[in-house]
Amino acid sequence: MVNFNGKLIVSGSDFINHNNRGLRYGDALFETIRTVNGTIFFWEEHYLRLMASMRILRMEIPMRFTMEALEAELLEVLRANKLEKSPARVRLTVFRNPGGLYTPRTNEVSYIMEAGPLDSPFYLIDTGDYxxxxxxxxxxxxxxxxxxxxxxxxxxxxxxxxxxxxxxxxxxxxxxxxxxxxxxxxxxxxxxxxxxxxxxxxxxxxxxxxxxxxxxxxxxxxxxxxxxxxxxxxxxxxxxxxxxxxxxxxxxxxxxxxxxxxxxxxxxxxxxxxxxxxxxxxxxx
CATH class of the missing domain: 3.20.10.10 (D-amino Acid Aminotransferase, subunit A, domain 2)
Structure with a gap:
């Protein structure tokens, strides 16, 4: 399951089309986040970086994009994928809404949250050749x-x-x-x-x-x-x-x-x- 603009949908569903500005122009930001047992590593830092980046790219930050609200939705995605009691990798992608060419028609945004499993709840040293x-x-x-x-x-x-x-x-x-x-x-x-x-x-x-x-x-x-x-x-x-x-x-x-x-x-x-x-x-x- 993935979260698209606050609604859970089945992973693999067709919910983005050719007008998506992230696809057309790379007009998008993302955060890759580690979670363990339903809690989020360095969530405040991820949130503040995302907000600062959106401002730099002149994206309009929705009123509902509070740290608490986005955290609640991230946890909901973990539960929907049965990852709330295990280590997981979450990706939060924010992209400007469709319309316009290089100059956007709007600065309003949409977002996607997705989650997948990780092997270990702790950071480990890879001792192999690198x-x-x-x-x-x-x-x-x-x-x-x-x-x-x-x-x-x-x-x-x-x-x-x-x-x-x-x-x-x-x-x-x-x-x-x-x-x-x-x-x-x-x-x-x-x-x-x-x-x-x-x-x-x-x-x-x-x-x-x-x-x-x-x-x-x-x-x-x-x-x-x-x-x-x-x-x-x-x-x-x-x-x-x-x-x-x-x-x-x-x-x-x-x-x-x-x-x-x-x-x-x-x-x-x-x-x-x-x-x-x-x-x-x-x-x-």
Missing amino acids: EVELFKDFFVNPDLLSSLKTNNKILNVVGSIFAKENGYQNCLLLNNAKQVVEALNGNFFLVSGNTVKTPPLKDGCLNGIVRKKIMELVDKLAAYELIEASISPFDLQKADELFLTNTIVGIQPITKYRKKQFGNTIVRELLGKLNAVARFSNENA
């Missing part, structure tokens, strides 16, 4: 739009195909200044000595929820210094550790980039703290 390469066919524009979670993800799609065709688990994206921005499906961190570095938003990376949480956690570690700064491809092979973050996986250590192998010491230290923060978020949801 090799990455730079994706250099196309580049991220370092501007505000790149920091939003929009439906314009063709760069990520083409990069994912490149990774699959060449046997990589992921690729790192560059901006047009040839700086490392993020991975195909998450934010990027580099560890060198006692320094943990992540690209700043101005370089074009997504304003990730778990990125922010990891930055807060690292900032509290006495043994490490957190720096937001541009990362050159030359910095990668000099690093001690590389890792990715996103809401669903949590933290993914990179084991290999070209001929360099990497450890996961700080990832192991951060993972337990991230799970604790997530549980606290659940308890106070």
Whole structure:
């Protein structure tokens, strides 16, 4: 079951047509959310990011889009899919209503909520091989739009195909200044000595929820210094550790980039703290 504009309908139903602006122009935003036992990880952060993104795209925010109302509908979708007592992945998509060409006829929006199962209620470390390469066919524009979670993800799609065709688990994206921005499906961190570095938003990376949480956690570690700064491809092979973050996986250590192998010491230290923060978020949801 999916929620379309507040009504539950059977998954697979034909409820969107060729006039949908998300389909025609990518005129849409989405949030991917982890839930466990019917409670929502980092819900306030997801909600505030969505509201800020809608304002930036000049979408009209409906009066009913309160944090409490949307949370109630998300929980209803979980119950309808029998996922209220298990870990789940929820996607909330908001798109401008049909009409117009590039210039919309209206700024009013519609939305879809959908849910599917996840394997674990906790963030876990993937200890298998995880090799990455730079994706250099196309580049991220370092501007505000790149920091939003929009439906314009063709760069990520083409990069994912490149990774699959060449046997990589992921690729790192560059901006047009040839700086490392993020991975195909998450934010990027580099560890060198006692320094943990992540690209700043101005370089074009997504304003990730778990990125922010990891930055807060690292900032509290006495043994490490957190720096937001541009990362050159030359910095990668000099690093001690590389890792990715996103809401669903949590933290993914990179084991290999070209001929360099990497450890996961700080990832192991951060993972337990991230799970604790997530549980606290659940308890106070």
